[in-house]
Amino acid sequence: MSLLQEERNIILNNEYVDNFDFAEVxxxxxxxxxxxxxxxxxxxxxxxxxxxxxxxxxxxKMFALYEFFDKANVDVLPCTIDSNTRLNDYATAKxxxxxxxxxxxxxxxxxxxxxxxxxxxxxxxxHFNKPISLRHGTPDARLLIETAIASGIFEIEGxxxxxxxxxxxxxxxxxxxxxxxxVERVCAEYSKxxxxxxxxSFGPLTATLVPPCITIVIQLLEMLLSLEEGVKSFSVSxxxxxxxxxxxxxxxxxxxxxxxxxxxxxxxxxxxHLVYHQWMGAFPMDQNYASQLINMSTVIAAMVGANxxxxxxxxxxxxIPTKEANAETVANTQYTLxxxxxxxxxxxxxxxxxxxxxxxxxMEAVFNDPADTLWRKVFNxxxxxxxxxxxxxxxxxxxxxxxxxxxxxxxxxxKRGKVPIPDRCFEYEKNQCDLNKDTTSxxxxxxxxxxxxx
Amino acid sequence: MKVVTGVVGNDIHVVANRxxxxxLQARGFEVFNLGVNTYLEEFVDAxxxxxxxxxxxxxxxxxxxxxxxxxxILKAKYGNLLDNVVFMIGGNLVVGTGSAEDIVPRFKNxxxxxxxxxxxxxxxxxELEKFMKERDK
Numbered sequence: 287m288s289l290l291q292e293e294r295n296i297i298l299n300n301e302y303v304d305n306f307d308f309a310e311v312x313x314x315x316x317x318x319x320x321x322x323x324x325x326x327x328x329x330x331x332x333x334x335x336x337x338x339x340x341x342x343x344x345x346x347k348m349f350a351l352y353e354f355f356d357k358a359n360v361d362v363l364p365c366t367i368d369s370n371t372r373l374n375d376y377a378t379a380k381x382x383x384x385x386x387x388x389x390x391x392x393x394x395x396x397x398x399x400x401x402x403x404x405x406x407x408x409x410x411x412x413h414f415n416k417p418i419s420l421r422h423g424t425p426d427a428r429l430l431i432e433t434a435i436a437s438g439i440f441e442i443e444g445x446x447x448x449x450x451x452x453x454x455x456x457x458x459x460x461x462x463x464x465x466x467x468x469v470e471r472v473c474a475e476y477s478k479x480x481x482x483x484x485x486x487s488f489g490p491l492t493a494t495l496v497p498p499c500i501t502i503v504i505q506l507l508e509m510l511l512s513l514e515e516g517v518k519s520f521s522v523s524x525x526x527x528x529x530x531x532x533x534x535x536x537x538x539x540x541x542x543x544x545x546x547x548x549x550x551x552x553x554x555x556x557x558x559h560l561v562y563h564q565w566m567g568a569f570p571m572d573q574n575y576a577s578q579l580i581n582m583s584t585v586i587a588a589m590v591g592a593n594x595x596x597x598x599x600x601x602x603x604x605x606i607p608t609k610e611a612n613a614e615t616v617a618n619t620q621y622t623l624x625x626x627x628x629x630x631x632x633x634x635x636x637x638x639x640x641x642x643x644x645x646x647x648x649m650e651a652v653f654n655d656p657a658d659t660l661w662r663k664v665f666n667x668x669x670x671x672x673x674x675x676x677x678x679x680x681x682x683x684x685x686x687x688x689x690x691x692x693x694x695x696x697x698x699x700x701k702r703g704k705v706p707i708p709d710r711c712f713e714y715e716k717n718q719c720d721l722n723k724d725t726t727s728x729x730x731x732x733x734x735x736x737x738x739x740x
Numbered sequence: 741m742k743v744v745t746g747v748v749g750n751d752i753h754v755v756a757n758r759x760x761x762x763x764l765q766a767r768g769f770e771v772f773n774l775g776v777n778t779y780l781e782e783f784v785d786a787x788x789x790x791x792x793x794x795x796x797x798x799x800x801x802x803x804x805x806x807x808x809x810x811x812x813i814l815k816a817k818y819g820n821l822l823d824n825v826v827f828m829i830g831g832n833l834v835v836g837t838g839s840a841e842d843i844v845p846r847f848k849n850x851x852x853x854x855x856x857x858x859x860x861x862x863x864x865x866x867e868l869e870k871f872m873k874e875r876d877k
Contacts, residue, residue: 455752455777494755679754679776688762725766730862733759 290471297428297468302376304403311436314408316479323481324362324417324441325519328559328593331361335594336619337419338612341366341396343386348397349410351609356414358613359620362594363414365439367422367430368396374426376400395606396422400429404436411438419443419486423453425462431469435476441484442473445508446661447668448488451678459668459682463661467515474516482519485512486561489523492677493566494736495689497697498527498536499644499707500675505540506547506649507664513553514660520556521594525563526583528738529695535637537562537590543645562592569602570740576600579739580615584622589629595619644711648672651706671704690728691735692718700728741872742792744783746774749803756800756831756861763865764796780807784814787825794826794868802835804847811851826871830856830864 298306320326327335338355341364342348352363370379380401382393399407399420411418419441420434427449431442446466450457473483487508489501505522512520522544527533537560544558564583570576577600587595599607599615651672655663667673671684678685686703698715699707707715721728743764747757754776761773772790774782787795797804808829815822829852833843840857847855854871856864 453752455775492754677755677758679752679757681775685758726763726862729759729762729766732762733861736755736759 290475293468294432294472298432300376300429302380302400303429303433304405306432306436311404312479314438315435315476318438318480319412319415320481321415322412322417322438322440323484324419325484325557326481327361327417328519328557334587334592334623335361336597336616336623337362337594338364338597338616339366339421340364340609340612341368341421343368343383343392343394343396343398345402345406345410347392351612352410352414354609354613355616356416358616360416360616362441363416363418365399365411365418365420366396367420367424368394368398370394371396371398371400371430372422372424374424399437400433404433407437417441423449425450425454425457426465428465428468431472435472435483440481441486442469443486443488445487446511447504447508447664448491451675451680451683452492455679456681460665463665466511467661470512470515470517474518477516477518482517482557484519484521484559485517486521487523489561490525490563490566491675493525494677495697495732496676497687497689497699498532498539498641499648500673500687500705502536502540502543502641502645503648503652503673506543506645507652509544509558510547510551511661511664513548513551513556518556519559521559521561523561523563525566526586527697528567528691529697530586530589531632531634531637531694532696533586534589534632535634535641537592538633539638539641539645543642547649559593560591561594561596562587562590563596564598565739568737568740569598571603573600576602577618581618581622584619585626588623588626589632640711640714644707647706647708672706674703674705688732690719690731691738695738741794742770742772742790743794743796744772744774744786744790744792745796745798746778746783747776748778748780748783748797748799749807750777751799751801751803752776753800756798759861760796760798763861767865767869780810780814784818784822788818788821792825794828796868797829799829799831799833802832804829804831804833805835808847808850808852815851826854826875827852828854828868830859833857
């Protein structure tokens with residue numbers, strides 16, 4: 287028995303899981319409809335795929351949500367997992383699921399996939415013959431990913447950095463790397479049976495004044511860690527920054543460097559896709575404004591040339607959106623995409639050059655770390671502040687970098703901390719901002735810049 | 741002056757927390773930020789460890805009500821070690837809605853010297869500075 291198989295047997299030997307029949311799961315993946323694979327949809331559908339968010343505790347409600355999405359012409363269905371499962375607390379998820387089933391109240395904020403089990407979930411996940419994307423936020427997602435693939439979910443979001451630094455205060459980062467390494471290997475193994483399983487990184491991070499170079503570096507590193515394990519289909523992503531120009535520059539640089547670095551590690555046979563998240567920051571309470579903001583996001587996604595867009599709803603500011611609002615936003619986004627034709631191609635050479643230099647300098651510093659493996663190099667780079675995510679709650683994050691918006695709403699670095707931004711780029715960034723103010727005014731600017739869309 | 745700060749309970753609202761840290765630093769305080777998801781005992785331990793002058797607790801999703809009832813009991817446990825420490829709390833202090841007239845005395849009764857319910861950050865810090873000046877006269 288291979289080491290991976292031994293590891294799997296241990297992980298799947300859990301009191302909340304049915305017995306795994308690996309031979310049956312393999313047969314299922316081998317014969318599964320190609321339409322269920324987002325990697326196949328990327329290849330065959332000549333359009334930007336539209337994917338909403340959403341997840342409910344009970345099977346019936348989840349099924350009803352999918353029916354709504356199906357009617358609204360969704361391209362990719364979401365499966366958002368509940369927060370107890372994210373923390374591997376399957377006992378609480380089980381209890382809350384029972385309460386949700388017996389009463390008319392939802393006691394969970396997502397679908398507890400492990401408790402439902404793959405035999406049950408597969409019926410739903412294959413019913414609509416559309417790809418499903420697993421959204422979860424779990425540092426230790428080993429059991430969840432096994433269950434997801436066995437259920438017919440062939441796209442897995444997340445990664446050791448992007449599902450940890452924005453979501454956790456003290457989950458050990460080294461463990462997260464090792465647990466995600468397992469996930470990549472399982473995805474790579476199953477990819478050999480049919481179309482590839484797609485892995486997607488979570489680019490929005492804290493969604494608060496994250497400068498493009500940090501987002502891109504983290505996207506590239508998660509991509510490389512994934513490709514290293516044999517994954518053949520990967521999506522890098524980012525969310526709307528608040529500056530149209532910066533979004534377009536960021537998309538171009540991310541795409542260019544994803545290709546560059548995958549070739550650098552000798553991978554030329556993997557498909558890399560670009561995913562764009564509609565505005566992830568604080569939303570306006572006014573639902574009309576929210577709709578305008580969402581529409582604007584769609585236009586930018588088209589200009590960026592995204593392969594997939596992940597939607598928001600006009601109810602964003604007021605809590606968990608209804609399935610009706612979710613379906614409406616899918617239909618509206620599809621409509622906007624249909625009428626957007628022949629967009630002008632905008633290129634900002636100077637900004638691209640500056641951003642590329644920043645990313646490459648940070649990447650070089652990561653690669654130059656003396657550790658023996660890439661994951662250890664990345665781990666050390668986060669630990670020593672070479673990578674620094676503004677507003678991350680995690681204790682390992684250096685939290686020295688400070689960013690503000692310039693007059694054109696671009697996010698600029700005014701304090702680089704230990705991030706090796708080249709001097710010339712740093713001067714350029716600072717020169718775009720008015721820094722002759724006192725520190726209290728600059729702090730007030732930051733507060734203002736966070737709530738910019740409200 | 742030294743300040744220990746952080747967000748109480750299982751609250752993970754880090755943006756406000758970072759802004760408090762930045763604002764305090766801009767005003768010249770030495771800041772020990774325990775971050776989000778911090779328990780009351782951790783706050784008091786940090787105050788003693790750093791010999792801080794001020795403990796500034798923040799809360800956004802209403803968890804403060806549940807966590808801060810025990811401030812007085814905790815203070816009693818430490819004898820006179822905490823006598824000169826100013827206890828301040830700010831943010832959105834209760835679940836649902838409530839008025840400041842009702843909430844401020846309640847939290848003062850829990851053991852806080854300064855209480856700011858839904859008050860702008862700068863106003864709160866102005867008040868803190870005023871309070872410290874008066875006290876040290």
